[in-house]
Amino acid sequence: MNAYRVSARILKVLAHPTRVRLLYALRDSEECVCHLTALLRQRQAYVSQQLMFLRRAGLLIERKDGLRVYYRVKDARVFDVLDAANALAGITRAPSERKKIVACPCPKCVRARNDAKEREKTRKALSR
Numbered sequence: 001m002n003a004y005r006v007s008a009r010i011l012k013v014l015a016h017p018t019r020v021r022l023l024y025a026l027r028d029s030e031e032c033v034c035h036l037t038a039l040l041r042q043r044q045a046y047v048s049q050q051l052m053f054l055r056r057a058g059l060l061i062e063r064k065d066g067l068r069v070y071y072r073v074k075d076a077r078v079f080d081v082l083d084a085a086n087a088l089a090g091i092t093r094a095p096s097e098r099k100k101i102v103a104c105p106c107p108k109c110v111r112a113r114n115d116a117k118e119r120e121k122t123r124k125a126l127s128r
């Protein structure tokens with residue numbers, strides 16, 4: 001495959017709003033499929049399919065931990081491409097996907113909710 005085809009293949013995978021959103025959601029940390037499904041409010045089969053396209057293009061790495069599959073960005077230079085596309089479109093601030101998800105069953109979100117409950121308990125105890 002020549003260089004034009006190789007770069008076109010990567011750009012083709014990036015040319016999809018859901019896949020761009022998934023990459024931004026993975027910008028700072030790895031996440032499991034259930035977290036990404038809760039974040040995007042899409043069916044898990046659909047989210048998994050988009051993640052598979054990104055992985056096959058060499059943009060994501062997957063890691064299995066028990067029944068959960070975690071994804072992370074393989075090479076952060078992909079954000080140079082996305083940030084450049086934003087700049088060309090006049091978008092100066094990169095989108096952020098760091099949101100609290102109330103109904104997410106992933107270990108990270110469960111831990112965050114438990115920590116928040118503990119802090120609230122401590123706060124109440126101290127204010128008595």
Ligand SMILES: [Zn+2]
Pocket residue numbers: 034035038101104105106107108109110
């Ligand atoms: Zn989560």
